Amino acid sequence: MNLKQILSKKLNVKKEKLPKSFDQIGSISIIDIPDELKKYERIIGQELIRLHKNIKTVYKKGSARSGIYRTRKLNYLAGERTEITEHKEFGCKLRMNIRRCYFSPREGTERSRLIKQIRKGETIMVFFAGIGPYPILISRRTKAKNIIGIELNPVAVKYFRENVKINKAKNVSVIEGDVRKKARKFYGLCDRVIMPLPETGYKYLEEAIKCLKKEGTINFYCFSPDDLSSIKEKIMRAGKRLTRKVKIIEQRKVLPYNARISKWRIDIRVY
Numbered sequence: 248m249n250l251k252q253i254l255s256k257k258l259n260v261k262k263e264k265l266p267k268s269f270d271q272i273g274s275i276s277i278i279d280i281p282d283e284l285k286k287y288e289r290i291i292g293q294e295l296i297r298l299h300k301n302i303k304t305v306y307k308k309g310s311a312r313s314g315i316y317r318t319r320k321l322n323y324l325a326g327e328r329t330e331i332t333e334h335k336e337f338g339c340k341l342r343m344n345i346r347r348c349y350f351s352p353r354e355g356t357e358r359s360r361l362i363k364q365i366r367k368g369e370t371i372m373v374f375f376a377g378i379g380p381y382p383i384l385i386s387r388r389t390k391a392k393n394i395i396g397i398e399l400n401p402v403a404v405k406y407f408r409e410n411v412k413i414n415k416a417k418n419v420s421v422i423e424g425d426v427r428k429k430a431r432k433f434y435g436l437c438d439r440v441i442m443p444l445p446e447t448g449y450k451y452l453e454e455a456i457k458c459l460k461k462e463g464t465i466n467f468y469c470f471s472p473d474d475l476s477s478i479k480e481k482i483m484r485a486g487k488r489l490t491r492k493v494k495i496i497e498q499r500k501v502l503p504y505n506a507r508i509s510k511w512r513i514d515i516r517v518y
């Protein structure tokens with residue numbers, strides 16, 4: 248039986264109102280519970296632990312992601328009181344504090360899809376690197392030469408460094424700070440720049456272009472409706488300002504965000 252089936256037996260609530268899915272990061276589960284089920288939230292947490300032997304702690308989403316670090320409020324519901332865990336993704340170990348760092352297990356499939364583009368010997372810059380899922384996966388699963396990750400949140404940087412160590416990702420360099428200040432050291436040196444900051448990443452397109460060698464690639468993430476014309480215009484404008492020719496080589500819907508907006512990846516070739 249799944250969570251929804253068990254809860255519908257235990258609680259006096261219409262089946263459609265019950266949560267059926269949750270995110271699992273290592274041994275911690277994060278679930279979205281509507282306000283009308285507030286009085287049952289602890290029971291829901293306990294049932295989740297009873298049902299899944301590898302879940303030790305349950306939190307409820309307490310807010311949307313916000314702020315520069317893209318974290319959210321989490322309310323403790325059940326199990327061991329910890330906010331630190333180790334998640335496994337395609338053979339990589341990713342340690343983190345789930346309250347103080349951004350991480351989404353839902354993006355694992357996209358990461359594994361993206362790294363298929365990477366060729367032997369590439370120098371890769373990852374802006375907004377968080378606890379390091381892109382750099383670590385690239386280091387472990389491709390023949391890239393060097394990977395540089397820049398991240399602003401000092402707690403995420405601490406885990407990023409730890410993750411580099413535990414995964415023996417020797418070709419990864421961790422840089423703490425703002426992309427706007429730290430990227431300039433790498434101008435003209437990279438084959439590829441990955442930009443996983445979909446809300447405001449477009450503001451850093453010029454930094455990304457400047458990091459690229461003569462013919463390089465940007466993997467740019469953004470939120471957009473199906474009509475991508477507004478975001479494409481921003482990309483073209485960034486190229487024009489720097490007198491570099493830019494060409495969109497692929498666009499792909501990554502995940503739904505809400506009824507109208509999705510997360511997209513746009514691959515850009517810069518000449």
Ligand SMILES: C[S@@+](CC[C@H](N)C(=O)[O-])C[C@H]1O[C@@H](n2cnc3c(N)ncnc32)[C@H](O)[C@@H]1O
Pocket residue numbers: 315316317349350351354374375376377378379380381397398399400403424425426427443444445
């Ligand atoms: C959406 S998260 C992605 C994190 C990571 N790449 C992942 O996929 O799990 C964006 C990250 O960018 C960081 N960030 C935001 N603005 C930044 C900036 N100007 N320079 C460096 N990092 C920044 C945030 O702290 C956050 O960790």
